Amino acid sequence: MTTLSLRIVCRVLVAGAAFAAMVPPALLPAQQSKPWDQIPIPALHPFNPQQPRRIALKNGIVLFLQEDHELPFVSGSVFIPGGSRDEDPAKVGLVDLYGQAWRTSGTEKMGGDAMDDLLESKAAHIETGGDVDSTSLSWDSLKGDTDQVYALAMDLLFHPKFSAEKLDLAKQQEATGIVRRNDDEGEIAGREAAKLAYGASSPYARQPELSTIATVSVDDLKAWHDRTIGGKLIVAVSGDFDPVAMEARLRATFDALPTAKPLPPRHDAFPGPTPGAYFINKQDVNQSNVQIVGLGTLRSNPDVPVLAVMNDILGGGFGSRLFQKVRTELGLAYAVGGGYGYSYDHPGTFRVVVMTKSASTVDATKAAEAEIAGLTTRPFTQEELKRAKDDILNSFLFLYDTREKVLAERVRLEFYGYPADYLETYKAGLEKVTVPDLERVAKKYIHPDKLAVLVVGNQPEIKPGLEALDLGAVHPVDITIPMPQQGAAAEKKP
């Protein structure tokens, strides 16, 4: 149950989970027999992934229906534009609280606890959640319970109750996450790296504080709901249903709604990090978490296919330059990787992550920096290009090998206003990438002097110290958790 988890939502994704492969050509002898190359690879079985049916309502709401009769389940989601980046900076955390209290409060007809009892007895679920750019409501149930669970979900969508009691419960969960956020080294590193890349007060990096969540009221939740529910909703249903009956059911709910109101466009500034070395001391670790960060780009950028190939060569998986050098050759890290990120409607981040024992912090960081800088100085080879393309294109199928994935991709493209055939265009772009493209793009986007280097680690063990990175004075980052004035602060005192 994700709503109970303390895990912090990862707001900044490094693009490309695809792995890369690269072997220095000098090591590849011509005489190796390569028996695997003798194994026949027949033509792939023909495959036309089933696209969901898209129905655009007159009011701007879009429905997607994806039939799948393999198992007796039906599930659905409603995506609502507007998320934590749109919340009042004085009330950061509001959307998280909203996402929790919406479901746990329930409706006038049925409170959240009663809803839990009913749904769990049917092994069904209705959940709500908040994200950086949207909120959502989703449901799933056995086929036989479709009508009842759908009715309940729609009651929650349009008639939420928002109780003070459940808001308090959500605040307690949120507060627990806040006071614990400096316990885990990786969590600190990820969060602070995003703040370096976007700026500490950026809507894409700022964090809830005890003081900001304290100000959130039930009225704020109601106001948020009223403000967003009239937006351009996307409704996606999949599973074992009759398509005619399902369309009629969805139309009965959504057709009569007023014309959807778009959110005002955002005007965010993305200045990028102030270059230099940053340090956070954590006394109870013996491994440093190093994050080399900068600003990324938008997915709509026509250079994205080339960047994807470059990322694969730099830091995808086992075959990437970073993995080959820092892990395999130097043995300095278990976890190493990263790349130049792109998001759908705002710049992603450039990020390379290395985790290494305290004593080798400087060595591992320098090795990673050398691979980043090497993108502009060490020529890409045809062999590297071919390997990276093989990696990405031969596993491309796994972007749409289930009907759920096809549906999710279509919803994503619809939400961000991308063409429905984006994946095909992207694939065609990948196929065309050349070595000169890689050189051009690396020169255009890779600027080692614009990157910030953040280290979370145990200061006395880091020898040589971070001055040896030659990035100038090391800036300490204060991550002390601000405690509100009264009660809570007194408890924290020894």
Add this chain to the structure above:
Amino acid sequence: MQTRMFSWIWKGFLMATLTAAIWPSAHAQDLKSFEQKTTVKVLPNGLTIILCERHDAPVFSYSTFIDAGDVDDPSGDSGLAHMFEHLAFKGTSQIGTNDYPDEKIALAKVEAANNAYEAEYLKPVGRDEQKLAELKKAFLAAQAEAHKYVIPNQFTEVAERNGAHGLNAETGLDNTMYFWSMPENRLELWAWLESARLSDTVPREFYKERDVVLEERRMRTDSDPIGRLIEQFLATAYVAHPYGRSSIGWPSEVSQLSATEAMAFHRKYYVGSNVVVAVVGDIKASEAMPMLEKYFSKVPGGPKPEDLTTVEPKQFAEKTVTIREATQPFYIEGYHRPSYRNPDDAVYDAIQDIMSNGRVSRLYRSLVEKQQIAAEAQGFSPFPGDKYPSLFAFYAVPLPGHTPGEMREAIHKEIDKLKTSDVTDAELAMYKTRARADLLRGLADNQGLANAMAEYQTRYGDWRELFLQLNRVDKVTKADIRRVANQVFMPSNRTSAEIDFTTPTAAAKNNGGAQ
């Protein structure tokens, strides 16, 4: 507890390690449809192949399941099974090398140099530091010489270039699992790669990889407060059985492991009778089976290795661990319970479900919702393994201002209720309904299905037990739950561990300086 080949650093790993895979129940109809799609063959070398046809998309997933894990590490060699798993990505005599005959000689020299270095290093008295330095130099030189023959990461490179997706491996205490997904037209290529690495492993770059594994330990255990706590918790709960031993290995032991030891582990445990390979996806069993048989017959035969004979003695005194450090408080406790083969296995699953599953669960309703002392509270079992008698554990994450002591007391109150009064009919029915639905939901995923089929084939000798266990689920009664709770949740059978927040004494302050 699991360690793996490649870091999934983007995932929260605590939950992944604390929640064991649960696959209870299903019904006869589902079983029948799966029997029609599934083919099983035991090869002459003892290796079992399971093929399950699902033709939705032109892809397949596989799982190679070895019935050996870190519980089988010899005494003094903790972490060996995991170390071998890393070796299984380094290639064979045909892949990953530019000249195997010469490489083999060079690798033998690496072993000799390592032995000489270790012999001097481990001398209890009279260690000659100058000689040690020379031996270390010779050891590094031998490694550099052997490295000349290596084509780094060629095995994974070939897999990835051919579309391998989700490529990884996991070593648990009970078993080791290798897995990925691929386009269906690469089935034979996969069979070549997988059978080769199982049967023809070369201990290439072992000592560099040992450093990598030590980094993995720093990440998972040393630098993670919960990782540290769990290691101490298990080490305290067990006095005899190796479930109490660090699964990734104690640093002093991992740092002394040798390639010779890893290969001996391979010879003993990677024999056909100890291996199940499951493939699920767009394959045709009648065509695939003869081809797979040809490749996987290369895995050496041999007797199935004996299971451990150590039995954890009955605990007679409560044990506790307290870690005092500048980390927010946390509480966990565990009670010894029997292995998965015990007839009450499904009763433990029922208790877990009723205590922990969702917002209707007893621990959530009591600790989180009503008393408002915890952000999260659950019971889970079996932990840290299932093959041997393990623990039924409970944990709770206190809200700010609340203590591990309050968690303990509140958990005990809920446990007492299980012992003194029956669960409700609704709770029991809910467990059975959800168990069946959860199983069904898992059937649409090739990789999940391959993993589960291989695991059930190994543990029960029959993959169909994945479905047939429904019978045990259905038989669970309220009286069973009460009886088991009274048997197991006894103070003398308990080990608890907690983190108490303590302000650091020598506070190294970050003096301002936000970016």
